[in-house]
Amino acid sequence: MEDYLMLLLVADFYSLHPSIQKKVSFELYKHVYPSVVYILHDDAEVEDIVQEVFIKVINSPPIVESENQLRAWLKVVARNTALNFVKKNKIYRNYIDLDTVVINTEDVNSEQGSLERNVEAKVLEEDIIIYLKKIKPDYQQLIELKWKRQLSYKEIADEINTSENIVRQKLHRAREALRKLLHKKWGTGQ
Numbered sequence: 001m002e003d004y005l006m007l008l009l010v011a012d013f014y015s016l017h018p019s020i021q022k023k024v025s026f027e028l029y030k031h032v033y034p035s036v037v038y039i040l041h042d043d044a045e046v047e048d049i050v051q052e053v054f055i056k057v058i059n060s061p062p063i064v065e066s067e068n069q070l071r072a073w074l075k076v077v078a079r080n081t082a083l084n085f086v087k088k089n090k091i092y093r094n095y096i097d098l099d100t101v102v103i104n105t106e107d108v109n110s111e112q113g114s115l116e117r118n119v120e121a122k123v124l125e126e127d128i129i130i131y132l133k134k135i136k137p138d139y140q141q142l143i144e145l146k147w148k149r150q151l152s153y154k155e156i157a158d159e160i161n162t163s164e165n166i167v168r169q170k171l172h173r174a175r176e177a178l179r180k181l182l183h184k185k186w187g188t189g190q
Contacts, residue, residue, distance in 0.1 A: 003067055005031065005074070013058045028054055031071060032078035039082040049085055053078045131181045139174035146171060 004027040007016060016024070029050055036046045036053075056077060064070045132140050145156045153171075157164045 003027070005070055006067055008057050009061045009064070009070070025054060028057070028074065032074055035075050035078050036082045039079065039086065045085065046082075049078065049082050053081055056081070127182075128178070131178055134181060135174060135177040139170065139177055142167065142171050143174050143178075 004020070004024045007013075007020065007024045008028065010016065013021065013024075032050055032053055033046065036049045037043075040046050040049065053074070057074065062070065062073045064073060132143060141160070142156065145151045145159065151159065153164045153167050157167045160167070
């Protein structure tokens with residue numbers, strides 16, 4: 001299958017046949033949508049950001065040497081556009097899923113991971129390590145046991161000599177403490 005994204009680099013995108021333009025825009029949409037939806041969680045806003053990225057790319061295409069460089073550049077533009085939108089509109093991101101935030105090192109080192117994803121994951125992991133030091137020590141311990149050692153609630157309860165319900169309750173509080181710190185870092189206006 002021909003890679004239509006590379007056609008974004010043509011001097012005059014509007015001179016392409018409409019069916020080709022449609023395929024190019026669809027490929028761009030498929031490529032950047034997941035990054036933007038992760039940040040915004042709102043389909044209407046995501047559609048607006050993807051359209052804005054498309055216009056930015058057409059109006060001033062990057063100078064790249066390969067398809068991989070173009071793909072990475074598109075993701076960076078999409079992410080930055082979405083983050084600027086968040087800052088400009090002071091959107092409260094009321095949902096940060098720590099299961100997707102706490103980085104699994106195997107995931108980061110996989111061959112499928114792009115350089116950009118690896119860098120973002122590393123920065124995020126470093127931030128979480130910093131935030132962990134700012135919450136209560138017993139919360140730190142629970143998060144270490146749950147996400148780093150991958151223990152079940154029962155195994156954690158056995159290890160710290162308490163009930164599963166208390167482990168669940170304290171882990172919930174620990175996640176909330178981390179969420180609050182993440183919200184403060186991103187200037188959510190709360």
